[in-house]
Amino acid sequence: MKVLFIGLSNNDKVRGVEQYCINIVKFLAKNQDLQIDLLCGQWQRNYYDQLAAANVNILCAPCGRSKLKRHFFLIKSVKQLSNSYDLVHYCNTLPVFRKNAVPTVITIHDIAEYKIRQKYTLIQRLYRKLVTKLSSSIADKIITVSNFSKDEIVNALHIAPDKIKVIYNGINHLPFQFNYNTKVDFNNKKYILYFGVLEQTKGIPELIKAYEQIADQIIDYNLIFIGKKGNEFEFLQQHLSDKINYLGFLDYDDLYAHLHYASCMVFASKYEGFGFPILEAFIFNDNIITSNTNSLGEIGKDFAICINPESVDELSDAILQTIKFPKSFKTEEKAVILNKYRWENAAYLTYQSYRELIKNL
Missing domain, CATH: 3.40.50.2000 (Glycogen Phosphorylase B;)
Structure with missing residues (x-):
């Protein structure tokens, strides 16, 4: 199965969505049944290049870093690109304004634009709502990261519950120990x-x-x-x-x-x-x-x-x-x-969602 995984974002440093991409792709790539191409921006190579060691092919999108340029490229180009793949997976709420040539999965981490007015300007909020609404309706499968988020998506976007798969994020990318020789003396500190x-x-x-x-x-x-x-x-x-x-x-x-x-x-x-x-x-x-x-x-x-x-x-x-x-x-x-929150588990369930989607479409 050949998968186009879209990890394109503005960030030149790893934040939550990029951490999700790195770890899901790294563990997905261990599956012999998958060949993964990761689409990102040139400015993201400093953290995505590590995935090349996991036999992931890194593709740089020929677009600028601004949201306008990134989103225009995705709207214009992904449908044509998808002809070379068996499935497309968007890592975040990105614009899917027309059906791709192959099954499409999108991961929606939250729908804050519907719930937190003060987080975005009015224009940002309206655009994000448009993207979320269209992308969730056009995508063939939605992955989200908690049952709470699933309920939010169902209620706000009127998406059928069986279209949404809850897959918890992992945390085993975090260091589970730290250097006790810190600069701070914690004796008697409360x-x-x-x-x-x-x-x-x-x-x-x-x-x-x-x-x-x-x-x-x-x-x-x-x-x-x-x-x-x-x-x-x-x-x-x-x-x-x-x-x-x-x-x-x-x-x-x-x-x-x-x-x-x-x-x-x-x-x-x-x-x-x-x-x-x-x-x-x-x-x-x-x-x-x-x-x-x-x-x-x-x-x-x-x-x-x-x-x-x-x-x-x-x-x-x-x-x-x-x-x-x-x-x-x-x-x-x-x-x-x-142990409930391991990237191996998240990748396995993601792969199962791919298989079920391709089988049922």
């Missing part, structure tokens, strides 16, 4: 931790209010934020103090050390398609607080305290509970939970 991009909808105002609400009961604990500056950074900046700290963006060893030594990690986001942050935290820390209203509750139900992200009272109570009665998972218990 803190509650948030890490991730500082964006609206991530529950940052509620976390600060929850901390301030119980500050007199946990006077020895600081609240620490780690991550890239986003559209909620200005709000955070207004609340920084000797007890509420922002450490910026840290390298892996320092980040994982901070995760490991935190009294608890809080990620009460209001909308997520998948739960990478809580799984990443759970590798190093047993005490996670997260949302119960989106995919984080689905992913975290086996190990986290799940609360309503809109409720400051629930969040403050969960922080107090975690500090007073911390959880402790046995190594084998943690391994069973994390």
